[in-house]
Amino acid sequence: xxxxxxxxxxxxxxxxxxxxxxxxxxxxxxxxxxxxxxxxxxxxxxxxxxxxxxxxxxxxxxxxxxxxxxxxxxxxxxxxxxxxxxxxxxxxxxxxxxxxxxxxxxxxxxxxxxxxxxxxxx
Numbered sequence: 216x217x218x219x220x221x222x223x224x225x226x227x228x229x230x231x232x233x234x235x236x237x238x239x240x241x242x243x244x245x246x247x248x249x250x251x252x253x254x255x256x257x258x259x260x261x262x263x264x265x266x267x268x269x270x271x272x273x274x275x276x277x278x279x280x281x282x283x284x285x286x287x288x289x290x291x292x293x294x295x296x297x298x299x300x301x302x303x304x305x306x307x308x309x310x311x312x313x314x315x316x317x318x319x320x321x322x323x324x325x326x327x328x329x330x331x332x333x334x335x336x337x
Contacts, residue, residue, distance in 0.1 A: 231281055234292070234328040238278035241299060241325035245271035248306070248318040263305045267318070270302035274325060281332070292333035299326035 227235070249267040252260045277295035280288040303322035306315040 225284075227282070230328075231332065234332045235278045235281050237321075237325045237328045238274040238281075238295065241321045242271050242274040242278070244318050244321040245274065245302065248314055251314055259309070263308065263315070266298075266302040266305035270298045270322060273298040277329065289333050292329040296326040296329040296333065299323070299329065 245267045249264060249271065252264050252267065273291075273295045277288070277291045280291045285291070299322040303319040303326070306312075306319040306322065309315045
């Protein structure tokens with residue numbers, strides 16, 4: 216169920232601003248972690264790299280959609296939360312890697328904020 220595009224742009228709520236920031240922070244951490252995985256290599260990181268790519272793209276797109284008040288933003292926030300959850304789980308498969316742990320934490324924070332946004336009208 217989608218909503219109609221608003222005719223005037225209301226300022227973003229504090230919650231939406233915080234969610235956009237969490238998405239962009241998560242996007243950055245995922246990109247940095249992906250770069251590290253590419254340098255390190257190894258078969259054990261293939262699944263993680265896929266999750267990182269999905270999460271990176273979803274968080275960037277989600278932030279973009281919220282900023283332009285897309286009528287699909289609520290649905291995108293739910294999908295973004297799912298991608299973040301999957302990425303956090305994949306990163307935690309290497310719990311001794313500090314970069315992976317930081318990435319998982321960023322993903323969890325973003326997931327939580329996106330789930331909260333998905334429950335509100337944008």
